[in-house]
Amino acid sequence: MSLSFEPFKIKSIESIPITTKEERLNYIKEANYNPFSLKSDYITIDLLTDSGTTAMSSKQWAAIMDGDESYAGSRNWFEFESIVKEITGFKHIIPTHQGRAAERILFGVLGGPNKIIPNNTHFDTTRGNLEYSKAVAVDLPVKESLDTSLIADFKGNMDLTALEKLILEKGAENIPMAMITITNNSGGGQPVSMENIRNTKKLLAKYNIPLYLDCCRFAENAYFIKKREKGYENKSIKEIAQEMFSYADGATMSSKKDGLSNTGGFIGINDDKIAEDLKTLLIVTEGFITYGGLARRDLAALAQGFREVLDENYLEYRIGQVKYLGDLLTNAGVPILKPTGGHGVYLDAKLFAPHIKPENFPGQSIACEIFVEGGIRSCEIGSVMFGSYDGNGVFEPAKLELVRLAIPRRVYTKSHIEFIAETIIKVYQNRNNLRPMKITWQAPFLRHFTAKFDYL
Ligand code: P61
DSSP: OOOOSOSSOOSOOOOOOOOOHHHHHHHHHHTTTOGGGSOGGGOSEEOSOSSSOOOOOHHHHHHHHTOOOOSSSOHHHHHHHHHHHHHHOOSEEEEESSHHHHHHHHHHHHOOTTOEEEESSOOHHHHHHHHHTTOEEEEOBOGGGGOTTOOOSOTTOBOHHHHHHHHHHHOGGGOOOEEEESSBTTTTSBOOOHHHHHHHHHHHHHTTOOEEEEOTTHHHHHHHHHHHSTTOTTSOHHHHHHHHHHTOSEEEEETTTTTOSSSOEEEEEOOHHHHHHHHHHHHHHTOOTTTTTSOHHHHHHHHHHHHHTTOHHHHHHHHHHHHHHHHHHHHTTOOBOSSOOSSEEEEEHHHHOTTSOGGGOHHHHHHHHHHHHHSEEOEEESHHHHOEEOTTSOEEOOSOOEEEEEOOTTTOOHHHHHHHHHHHHHHHHTGGGOOOEEEEEOOSSSGGGTOEEEEO
């Protein structure tokens, strides 16, 4: 049966705020035109992130009620460790409260001054944690990933020619690890093929460089492999995931995505010595090795979430819902990054608002207008997040100017999706009214979270 409906029924509901346009104009101004600063009480549909915003199942809530809050050795930890080991095959699983804590701990051991760490594309926290350790984060996505209108199956792939060039130029001894982010979040939630993961491992092995996966959305990536890569059509999502992880020496995960939960993360690793160092840092900064900064009931919800995310009916609905929104927008002529990826639709802000220069943040201007039009919160992924000025005051824009409509898992229905599409189509029809912006205040790291903006 092909799924044109949600494969679940609703047991518990949460009312959403309905506001007027006049109110929303005030709210966004009060928030200094940064959607991160809006109160959630003002938001009708929240597409800021798919991270930690999942609706949990009745089985997960039951597991929460049955949580065992022992400081050490809680049975929920063993349930969590067991399912994560079953999927990933890693020898050591180190729990953390979210993805960036896993990154901080891993790079606390493997990062540091003069180290170079390549990735298909580092997400902002990964880059932020590496740069904070004074290492250099290098993005090596395949060229196709930069053409938003090109339809290709695996636009998240790593550019292997560029990777080998980097290793030869910089020296393998300066590259303590390489990463692949599945799916590639900053590049539009695009998947990475099994062939690319396998060949990346092969190339790195030649130079003795370990491969780590940033595996926040591993199940969505596995679903794309099943649907698009020859030889995987009859394999289960779990088997595909197991093969993906078999090529990696370790992984970091924000389980707030494909753990189908509201919090959590982990590091998986095979190397005993590095694992010892990581556990020491974990105990000093996160918590004991059987809870890592999480309530034990959260580990219980995650253990159940990791089972549910492998369900192909769920993944068909999930990826189908994102595609449905993408198709509604494309049919109305709205420029989006194509094809739609795993966890959201990304508007191409350069094509949407060509009259606004990257240094005047077209994506931010669109995100503010989408909120004013329909109370929908989205997130700029462009020059606010990744742009900078070089030492000579010359602006270096992000490679892509995107506005991400991240879809929380199992939260919104088909009619919500249709309302989102109608709102964005209206903003697109009135796009000539979109105005350029400037930053009036910013923090030194990860500025987009707290920056203040105004119109020029
Ligand atoms: C997101 F606006 N992602 O996509 P943590 N790796 C990858 C991620 O996607 C990721 C993390 C590591 C978020 C949350 C978020 O500026 C932002 O559990 C591929 O959030 O620490 C997180 O995992 C970090 C949204 C993060 C943002 C930073 O929405």
